[in-house]
Amino acid sequence: MKLFPLPAFSDNYIWILHDGQRALVVDPGESDGVLAWLKQHGLKLDTILITHHHADHTGGVAALREATGAHVIGPAFEPMPEPLQRVSAGEHVNVLGLRFEVIEVPGHTAGHIAFYAAEAEGTPLLFCGDTLFSGGCGRLFEGTPAQMLDSLTRLAALPADTRVCCTHEYTLSNLKFAQAIEPDNGALAAYVAKCQQQRAQNFPTLPSSIGVENSINPFLRTAEAAVVRSAQAHEPATTTDAVSVFATLRTWKNNFK
Numbered sequence: 403m404k405l406f407p408l409p410a411f412s413d414n415y416i417w418i419l420h421d422g423q424r425a426l427v428v429d430p431g432e433s434d435g436v437l438a439w440l441k442q443h444g445l446k447l448d449t450i451l452i453t454h455h456h457a458d459h460t461g462g463v464a465a466l467r468e469a470t471g472a473h474v475i476g477p478a479f480e481p482m483p484e485p486l487q488r489v490s491a492g493e494h495v496n497v498l499g500l501r502f503e504v505i506e507v508p509g510h511t512a513g514h515i516a517f518y519a520a521e522a523e524g525t526p527l528l529f530c531g532d533t534l535f536s537g538g539c540g541r542l543f544e545g546t547p548a549q550m551l552d553s554l555t556r557l558a559a560l561p562a563d564t565r566v567c568c569t570h571e572y573t574l575s576n577l578k579f580a581q582a583i584e585p586d587n588g589a590l591a592a593y594v595a596k597c598q599q600q601r602a603q604n605f606p607t608l609p610s611s612i613g614v615e616n617s618i619n620p621f622l623r624t625a626e627a628a629v630v631r632s633a634q635a636h637e638p639a640t641t642t643d644a645v646s647v648f649a650t651l652r653t654w655k656n657n658f659k
């Protein structure tokens with residue numbers, strides 16, 4: 403099986419997983435680039451997975467379904483381009499011989515889901531949409547800090563080697579913020595250097611891994627003393643409670659330049 407992040411728009415990735423014949427695509431915000439790539443590689447589109455309703459994740463679904471007859475699977479509780487198979491927490495879907503568990507991750511949108519395959523040729527695989535980014539997390543358009551923290555905590559508990567397939571190349575900008583929060587985090591400094599090198603060659607920084615994110619992503623590190631201290635220095639009303647720390651970080655990041 404091969405995994406490929408197809409760039410779309412200014413900073414989206416449309417993840418493609420294929421076995422040399424059949425392909426799965428995740429969150430296709432557009433169709434032309436996907437169809438061209440599939441044709442170039444001689445692949446038949448089998449299934450489309452959708453994590454949430456935003457147009458940059460769903461805009462290509464109807465045209466891809468029309469052109470290929472692909473089966474579409476998406477969240478139970480979001481407005482979606484019909485027809486599709488709607489799935490919710492705890493359900494499983496079998497795609498290209500892989501068994502994906504549906505994890506509910508509300509926060510960025512109210513019905514956002516993620517797809518997790520524990521057995522994917524030895525290394526677990528996570529399609530998490532706009533919930534977890536490398537070094538950051540999605541904005542809270544439809545959910546509360548408590549919901550998002552709960553969602554992220556569920557993803558952070560997955561095996562450390564899980565490949566994390568985020569849908570935007572936001573890594574360097576997230577890491578700038580992460581370093582403002584934790585200037586003395588050595589793992590973070592090393593990761594910044596690695597990602598800068600990758601971007602300088604125009605390579606994706608993704609997929610990341612749960613192990614890396616747990617060591618560098620401030621939104622998964624709200625219990626760390628250094629993270630709490632930074633949050634409190636920025637917003638004195640912040641308590642040591644994880645939700646309070648998370649809420650301060652999320653608001654701070656919204657305005658961070």
Ligand SMILES: [Zn+2]
Pocket residue numbers: 454456510532
């Ligand atoms: Zn989104």
Ligand SMILES: [Zn+2]
Pocket residue numbers: 456458459532569570
């Ligand atoms: Zn997006």
